[in-house]
Amino acid sequence: MEWVMLILGGLFVSNYVVVQFIGICPFLGLSKKVDSAVGMGIAVTFVMTIAAFVCYLLNGLLETLEIEYLALLVQILVIACLVQIIEIVLKKFSPSLYKAMGIYLPLITTNCAVLGIAQKVTGLAGTPPSPDVLHAIVTGFAYGAGFLIAIVILAGIRDKVEKSKIAKPFQGFPITLLCAACMAMAFVAFTQGFAL
Amino acid sequence: MNKKLKDTLLGGFTQNPVFILVLGMCSTLSVASANLMNAITMGALVTIVTLLSNTIISLLRKVIPDSVRIPSYIIVIATLVTILGMFMEAYMNDMYKTLGVFIPLIVVNCIIFARAEGFAKNNSVGYAALDGLSMGVGYTFALFCMAFVRELFGLGTLFGQQIWDFKIKFFQEAPGSFMTLALLIAAYTVVMQAIKNRKPKVKAPAEETTNTEVTE
Numbered sequence: 001m002e003w004v005m006l007i008l009g010g011l012f013v014s015n016y017v018v019v020q021f022i023g024i025c026p027f028l029g030l031s032k033k034v035d036s037a038v039g040m041g042i043a044v045t046f047v048m049t050i051a052a053f054v055c056y057l058l059n060g061l062l063e064t065l066e067i068e069y070l071a072l073l074v075q076i077l078v079i080a081c082l083v084q085i086i087e088i089v090l091k092k093f094s095p096s097l098y099k100a101m102g103i104y105l106p107l108i109t110t111n112c113a114v115l116g117i118a119q120k121v122t123g124l125a126g127t128p129p130s131p132d133v134l135h136a137i138v139t140g141f142a143y144g145a146g147f148l149i150a151i152v153i154l155a156g157i158r159d160k161v162e163k164s165k166i167a168k169p170f171q172g173f174p175i176t177l178l179c180a181a182c183m184a185m186a187f188v189a190f191t192q193g194f195a196l
Numbered sequence: 197m198n199k200k201l202k203d204t205l206l207g208g209f210t211q212n213p214v215f216i217l218v219l220g221m222c223s224t225l226s227v228a229s230a231n232l233m234n235a236i237t238m239g240a241l242v243t244i245v246t247l248l249s250n251t252i253i254s255l256l257r258k259v260i261p262d263s264v265r266i267p268s269y270i271i272v273i274a275t276l277v278t279i280l281g282m283f284m285e286a287y288m289n290d291m292y293k294t295l296g297v298f299i300p301l302i303v304v305n306c307i308i309f310a311r312a313e314g315f316a317k318n319n320s321v322g323y324a325a326l327d328g329l330s331m332g333v334g335y336t337f338a339l340f341c342m343a344f345v346r347e348l349f350g351l352g353t354l355f356g357q358q359i360w361d362f363k364i365k366f367f368q369e370a371p372g373s374f375m376t377l378a379l380l381i382a383a384y385t386v387v388m389q390a391i392k393n394r395k396p397k398v399k400a401p402a403e404e405t406t407n408t409e410v411t412e
Contacts, residue, residue: 019370022297024221025306069282072300073274080270109266110304112222119297169382173218177378184370 003138010142012190016113017150018183019191023113026104027151028176037155038148039097040104045144047086047108048117051079052140055118056133075118076109083109113147153183204326208334215338215384219306223298224339225373232355235343236336237291238298241284243332245276246308250328253316269312270303277303307331338380345376 016022026040055075062068087105090098098105108114120143121136123129130136157179166175203210213219220242229235252272253260260268281299284292292299302308311331316324347353350367352360366372 021222021225021370021373022301024225025219028218028221069278072278072281072303073271076270076274076303077267080267106266109270110306110309112301112304115301115304116297119300124297124300169386170378174378174382174385177374177381181371181374181378184374188369188371 006135006138007142008190010139010144011146011149012187014143015146015150015187015190016116016143017147018180018187020116022116023111023147026107026111027147027154027180028173029104034152034155034159036100036104037151039101041144041148041151043086043101043105044108044111044113045141045148047079047082047111047114048144048147049137049140051075051082051114052117052121052130052136053133054078054082056121056130056136059122059129071122071124072119075122076115079114079118080109113143117143150183154179157183200323201326204323205330207327208330208332208337210388212334212338212384213307213310213331214335215381216388217307217310218381219310220335221306221377222301223305224335224342225370225377226298227294227296229339229342229346229373229376230368231347231351231353232340232343234291234294235339237288238295239332239336239339241280241299242302242305242307242335243329245273245280245302245305246311246332246335247325247328248276249273249308250311250316250324251321253312254319254321254324257317265313265317269309273308273312274303307335341380342373342376345380346372 010016014020017024017027023044026044055078058074058078059068059071062071062074083106086108087098090101090105117140120127121130121139130139154176158176161175161179170178211217214221214224223238223242227234229238249269249272253269256268277300280302281292284295284299311327315327319327344354346367348359349362349364350372352358352363364372367376
């Protein structure tokens with residue numbers, strides 16, 4: 001049962017993007033086309049899952065050596081390395097996807113969502129840490145999937161919005177943010193409903 | 197005052213990181229702008245980190261090899277944030293708990309990284325420090341505007357002092373935050389445009405950046 005709560009939490013109730021405001025930059029920047037949104041979402045989910053796993057294990061090591069203050073530094077360096085590895089792998093095995101992602105692939109390093117999940121599973125984000133490795137991996141995956149859902153929905157909305165006439169000051173980011181506001185209102189329903 | 201000095205000094209406003217460059221969104225939308233106390237604290241933290249990281253990276257710009265510059269910047273910024281985080285935890289524990297995960301997330305605040313990569317690595321210490329300060333102040337200003345609206349309409353208070361009884365909880369929550377930012381960006385763009393139009397001698401750097409700027 002707790003698995004269901006965890007997954008629903010990551011997907012909807014505590015959705016990183018529209019409820020907790022984590023992972024906004026790519027959400028706003030890359031959601032113009034549904035294809036790139038899906039690609040970004042999958043890449044981020046992948047990085048988040050692995051980062052959650054690795055950071056959880058490394059945190060255990062840091063605790064044994066009693067150097068927890070290095071946690072933040074270690075986490076961000078792990079994430080940077082992961083993204084670099086993925087970049088190399090992608091370049092070799094799927095050059096078309098690599099080119100499609102362009103600059104947004106290295107930018108996953110500065111994606112709040114990835115560091116956010118690393119902080120969450122190691123208990124530095126205010127909530128208790130994950131009890132074991134499996135919880136950490138599922139948390140990473142669930143929150144990543146939540147990010148994917150949010151970014152794809154917004155891409156779909158933006159697709160339609162771009163075709164309408166919009167007042168000049170609102171073009172670009174303001175109208176995107178207003179769409180995000182409507183999405184957030186929808187997600188508030190989950191918060192009230194499940195009260196997690 | 198030469199042009200570069202003036203541009204750097206006013207950079208926080210003409211190229212406001214939040215309203216124009218659209219960076220550092222995560223913390224701008226979050227609890228950090230829910231009320232004015234949080235906003236000023238968060239703004240101060242980011243200003244300190246940006247100022248110091250710009251200074252350090254500018255000092256080391258000739259020493260750091262190009263191939264490892266990204267991890268180097270990460271180390272500098274993460275160290276600064278860790279120290280500030282510990283300081284907050286020790287001396288401002290309530291605020292530390294309120295801001296929660298957004299303090300470590302200053303490390304991945306796009307503003308700091310963008311300024312390091314875009315400015316500090318190519319400019320001398322003086323200009324880099326000034327840019328860091330300017331961007332930090334610009335960010336604080338943006339956060340202040342957000343918090344002003346969100347607190348005044350969401351809770352009816354300003355800095356905790358009750359101003360009126362009119363409360364719309366919407367502003368304190370996620371949707372209100374998105375909406376406030378949307379309206380503020382639109383308003384800021386209009387105001388900046390009006391200022392540029394009044395002074396024909398000022399060279400306007402591509403105003404269309406609002407629409408086509410790639411966020412990091």
